[in-house]
Amino acid sequence: MTERAGLGIQPFEVIVQRHGPTVLRVCRAIVGVDDADDAWSETFLAALRGYPELDRDANVEAWLVTIAHRRCVDLIRARVRRAVPMDEIADRPAPLQNGPLGDLDLLRAVAGLPERQRQAVAYHHLVGLPHDEVARVIGGTSAAARKAASDGVRALRARLGATGTSRGETR
Amino acid sequence: MNDALDDDLMDALRIPSADAEADAASAARLAALHTRLERAAAAEGLDEVAYREIDSPYGSLLLAATPAGLVRVAFAREDHDRVLASLAEKLSPRILRSPARTDGAAHQLDEYFAGRRRSFELPLDLRLTAGFRRAVVEHLPRIPFGSTESYAEVALATGSPKAVRAVGTACATNPLPIVVPCHRVVRADGTIGQYLGGTEAKTALLAFEGARPRD
Structure with a gap:
C-alpha cells in the first residue's frame, strides 16, 4: 500500500486523482450522501495543507482516511448540534429499492449502521485498510475493529437480504 | 443468507x-x-x-x-x-x-x-534557472520574432563570448520554451541545433515565424 516509496514526493494532484473516488465513497458511507461533498472537500483541503510534511514512506491512503475520519466526526457533531438525528439522515431520502444493488443504496445502508460498525466497515471493506490500521484510526484494539467490521457486515447482510435487493438474487 | x-x-x-x-x-x-x-x-x-x-x-x-x-x-x-x-x-x-x-x-x-x-x-x-543560464534566458526575449542569433552571438550578448557551449546548455534547459524563444538560437553554420521540443518543432517554429535561414 505504500505510495511508490523512495521515488520522492508526488504532486498533490496525483493524490487527488488516485484517491479522490475512494475518499468520496468513504465520506458517503460515514456521513451520508448529502454531507459527503463537504467532508470530501474539507478532507482534501486539510490534506493539501499538511502534504509537504507527510513522511515520504507514509501510507497515503491510511493518512487520507485518518483525515476524512476526523472531518466526518466534526461534521456529525455539528449536525448533532443542529439537532438532526443520525438515523434520519442515514435513512434519507429513500429506503433500499428493489432491483440490482445500486452503489448509493449500499453506501446509504452503510451510513445507517451504528458509528463504530460504520467506520470499521468503511475503512476495512471500502478502502481495504487492515484491521490494525483501522484500529489506529478509530481507536481501540485491532480485535475490536475486526469485530465491529464483521458485526457491521452481518447487519448489512440482514438488511439487504431482508429487502430482497442483492446482486446474488437478481442473477 | x-x-x-x-x-x-x-x-x-x-x-x-x-x-x-x-x-x-x-x-x-x-x-x-x-x-x-x-x-x-x-x-x-x-x-x-x-x-x-x-x-x-x-x-x-x-x-x-x-x-x-x-x-x-x-x-x-x-x-x-x-x-x-x-x-x-x-x-x-x-x-x-x-x-x-x-x-x-x-x-x-x-x-x-x-x-x-x-x-x-x-x-x-x-x-x-540561475547564474549564467538565467542571464541567457533573460536575453532570449530580445531576439525578435522572425530573427535568429547564433550561440556565439548570444554568448557575446551576455558578456561571456567564450561561453558558446554554455549557451547551448542554457537553451537546452530553458524552463519556458516558446514563451522564452530559445528556438531562435541556431548554430553559426546554419544547422538547426538541439531543441527540447525536438528539432522538428524547432524547424517548424522558425518556419512559422518566417525566420530566414542563415548561411
Whole structure:
C-alpha cells in the first residue's frame, strides 16, 4: 500500500486523482450522501495543507482516511448540534429499492449502521485498510475493529437480504 | 443468507458499481469537487503550483505557474508527469491542476499560434534557472520574432563570448520554451541545433515565424 516509496514526493494532484473516488465513497458511507461533498472537500483541503510534511514512506491512503475520519466526526457533531438525528439522515431520502444493488443504496445502508460498525466497515471493506490500521484510526484494539467490521457486515447482510435487493438474487 | 450473497456484498463494498450512468455521475461529481478544491486552495494560497495542459501545433503543452508567474512550459515529449514530479521536488509538492492561474498564458499562446502575437507579456517566474543560464534566458526575449542569433552571438550578448557551449546548455534547459524563444538560437553554420521540443518543432517554429535561414 505504500505510495511508490523512495521515488520522492508526488504532486498533490496525483493524490487527488488516485484517491479522490475512494475518499468520496468513504465520506458517503460515514456521513451520508448529502454531507459527503463537504467532508470530501474539507478532507482534501486539510490534506493539501499538511502534504509537504507527510513522511515520504507514509501510507497515503491510511493518512487520507485518518483525515476524512476526523472531518466526518466534526461534521456529525455539528449536525448533532443542529439537532438532526443520525438515523434520519442515514435513512434519507429513500429506503433500499428493489432491483440490482445500486452503489448509493449500499453506501446509504452503510451510513445507517451504528458509528463504530460504520467506520470499521468503511475503512476495512471500502478502502481495504487492515484491521490494525483501522484500529489506529478509530481507536481501540485491532480485535475490536475486526469485530465491529464483521458485526457491521452481518447487519448489512440482514438488511439487504431482508429487502430482497442483492446482486446474488437478481442473477 | 448464503455465501454468494456475502461475496456480492464484499465486492459491492470494495468496487464501485460498474453501472455506466453511475460512473458518469460520479465523474461529474468528482470534477465539481475538484473545482471546489481549486478555489478553496487558491483562497488559502495553498496552490503553490497550478497547471493545465493546452493543445498546440507542436503537441500538448504543459503550463505551470506559481503565484509569481509562469514557471514552466513543457512539450509532450518531455513527459508532463515527469515534469510535474520534478516540480514537486524542486518547487513544492502542493501542485494542483487548476487552470485559472494560466489563463493569460494560454490566451497569449493561442494568439501566438494563430499569428496574432509576436511577443509575450506575461509575469515569468525564473526560479528554475540561475547564474549564467538565467542571464541567457533573460536575453532570449530580445531576439525578435522572425530573427535568429547564433550561440556565439548570444554568448557575446551576455558578456561571456567564450561561453558558446554554455549557451547551448542554457537553451537546452530553458524552463519556458516558446514563451522564452530559445528556438531562435541556431548554430553559426546554419544547422538547426538541439531543441527540447525536438528539432522538428524547432524547424517548424522558425518556419512559422518566417525566420530566414542563415548561411
